[in-house]
Amino acid sequence: MTSSQHLSLAGGAQGFNWLPVFVAEELGLFARHGLSIEYKKMGTVDKATSAVLEGEADLAITPPEGAVSNFVKGGELRVIASNSNRLPMSLVAQPSIKSIPALRGKKVGTSSLTEGTAIYTQMLLSKDGLHYPGDYEFELAGIHTKRWEALQAGEIDCAPQPAPWNFLAERDGFNLIGEINDVIPEIVFAAIIGRKSWLDGNRDIVVRFLQALIDAYAITNNPGREDVTLPIFQRITTKDDADLASRGLRYMRDMGMWPGDLSIPQAAMDTTIDLMIRANLLDEAARPSAGGVFDRGLLEAASG
Numbered sequence: 001m002t003s004s005q006h007l008s009l010a011g012g013a014q015g016f017n018w019l020p021v022f023v024a025e026e027l028g029l030f031a032r033h034g035l036s037i038e039y040k041k042m043g044t045v046d047k048a049t050s051a052v053l054e055g056e057a058d059l060a061i062t063p064p065e066g067a068v069s070n071f072v073k074g075g076e077l078r079v080i081a082s083n084s085n086r087l088p089m090s091l092v093a094q095p096s097i098k099s100i101p102a103l104r105g106k107k108v109g110t111s112s113l114t115e116g117t118a119i120y121t122q123m124l125l126s127k128d129g130l131h132y133p134g135d136y137e138f139e140l141a142g143i144h145t146k147r148w149e150a151l152q153a154g155e156i157d158c159a160p161q162p163a164p165w166n167f168l169a170e171r172d173g174f175n176l177i178g179e180i181n182d183v184i185p186e187i188v189f190a191a192i193i194g195r196k197s198w199l200d201g202n203r204d205i206v207v208r209f210l211q212a213l214i215d216a217y218a219i220t221n222n223p224g225r226e227d228v229t230l231p232i233f234q235r236i237t238t239k240d241d242a243d244l245a246s247r248g249l250r251y252m253r254d255m256g257m258w259p260g261d262l263s264i265p266q267a268a269m270d271t272t273i274d275l276m277i278r279a280n281l282l283d284e285a286a287r288p289s290a291g292g293v294f295d296r297g298l299l300e301a302a303s304g
């Protein structure tokens with residue numbers, strides 16, 4: 001191809017789940033498919049979703065809840081592929097707390113009281129007979145870096161922490177007392193979303209974008225290619241600690257964080273919709289139709 005076609009890609013923080021995207025960029029896979037990617041870091045996942053809806057970005061990699069909500073209201077947003085189908089988080093507790101039952105009467109850090117980390121934590125603790133409200137309390141402690149500061153300061157007793165920050169805490173004497181993946185084995189952690197009218201008019205560009213990502217996911221999931229993946233992962237997570245980055249990368253890769261074919265299993269979509277209903281982000285009546293947000297056609301064309 002003599003020239004590259006431009007595609008703008010939005011995201012919130014563009015963190016660890018973006019690893020395959022940065023692999024594709026650094027290895028020239030997008031260029032090989034005739035694409036030039038403009039990266040738009042929006043600051044929050046909500047703003048990334050809005051950027052696509054308002055035409056500020058062509059595509060976004062972001063949690064799918066905004067697209068699902070828009071779709072069930074008759075909007076244009078669609079999910080076209082998965083970015084990641086796992087929640088790579090451990091429940092990190094103070095050194096004196098050795099198990100989930102020991103959290104009775106304790107303070108749990110979260111970034112929200114109604115969604116995300118709060119829902120995951122409630123599901124994990126309920127397996128050991130602890131229920132909210134009543135058995136423990138939530139403390140709004142912010143995103144994972146802020147939760148880590150609160151744990152160190154003793155302001156909270158435990159908090160869910162993603163890799164590799166969970167391993168950082170363990171190395172510093174904190175205990176990993178539960179795995180979110182044990183109670184939520186499949187979920188659409190982040191998806192690739194687009195606006196239907198734009199997708200329909202740019203089908204060839206989107207298919208080539210997905211083909212480049214499929215190639216990048218194969219590299220990301222290959223333990224023999226850590227010469228490529230590990231330096232990138234370290235750069236976007238624990239810049240100054242190769243050991244933590246290595247543990248975090250292998251933890252995510254081994255749990256199947258990045259689906260090689262970018263597909264969304266029905267169980268993952270069902271869990272996403274169920275958690276939205278639990279969080280009052282979606283009406284129960286929308287459950288049967290909400291999965292229609294996933295337009296499989298473009299991914300099928302890219303994989304064919």
